[in-house]
Structure formats: structure tokens, C-alpha cells
Amino acid sequence: MKNAQAHSFRKARIELEHCFTCKGKAVVQGVFYELVCCDCNGSGWVMAGSGLMLSTDELVTQLSLRLQQAQREIEVLQRGPTLCGQAEYYQQNNRRGAGGSNYTGD
Numbered sequence: 086m087k088n089a090q091a092h093s094f095r096k097a098r099i100e101l102e103h104c105f106t107c108k109g110k111a112v113v114q115g116v117f118y119e120l121v122c123c124d125c126n127g128s129g130w131v132m133a134g135s136g137l138m139l140s141t142d143e144l145v146t147q148l149s150l151r152l153q154q155a156q157r158e159i160e161v162l163q164r165g166p167t168l169c170g171q172a173e174y175y176q177q178n179n180r181r182g183a184g185g186s187n188y189t190g191d
């Protein structure tokens with residue numbers, strides 16, 4: 086068992102990469118105006134490795150996970166590089182149900 090925290094995530098996180106067609110911009114330049122990119126469902130992101138487009142349902146969740154992570158990183162950065170301890174504080178705060186079902190089977 087590598088990380089007990091991973092078990093608390095109900096939704097599997099999918100690694101994403103920028104869409105090749107629109108280069109992550111979610112739109113492509115049409116003749117007269119910009120068009121929603123069809124290769125990534127207008128998100129700018131596809132599955133890393135396979136390059137497959139995600140369904141809109143899946144996209145909402147995966148983009149939310151990414152956004153939450155990005156916001157946490159921004160908040161940490163805004164506090165300044167000297168306050169490295171803040172990142173740990175954040176992760177502890179995110180721990181769900183501390184002490185709830187906390188026995189180990191060894």
C-alpha cells in the first residue's frame with residue numbers, strides 16, 4: 086500500500102495533456118472566426134498518452150480536480166517562497182475523516 090490517502094478519492098484522476106489540434110486553446114481558427122475544437126470537446130485537454138477526448142461528464146470532474154490543484158498551488162505561491170510549511174498544512178487540512186477508520190491490518 087503506497088498511500089492511504091489515495092483511497093479516499095472516489096473518482097480516478099486521469100492524466101491530461103494539451104490537445105494537439107488546438108494546442109490547448111480549446112478553439113481553432115476557422116475561416117472567419119474561431120471554432121470550438123472537435124478533437125477535445127472544446128476543452129483543450131485530452132488523455133495523456135492516448136490523446137483521446139474525454140466525455141463532457143468526465144471533463145467536468147477532471148478539469149475541476151486540476152483547477153483545485155492549481156488554485157492550491159497559486160495560494161501557496163502567493164504566500165511567498167519562504168513559507169514552505171503552508172503546503173503541508175493544507176494537505177493535513179484536506180484529510181477526510183481523521184481518525185474515522187484508522188486501523189491498519191498488520
Ligand SMILES: [Zn+2]
Nearest residue numbers: 104107122125
Ligand atoms: Zn482541441
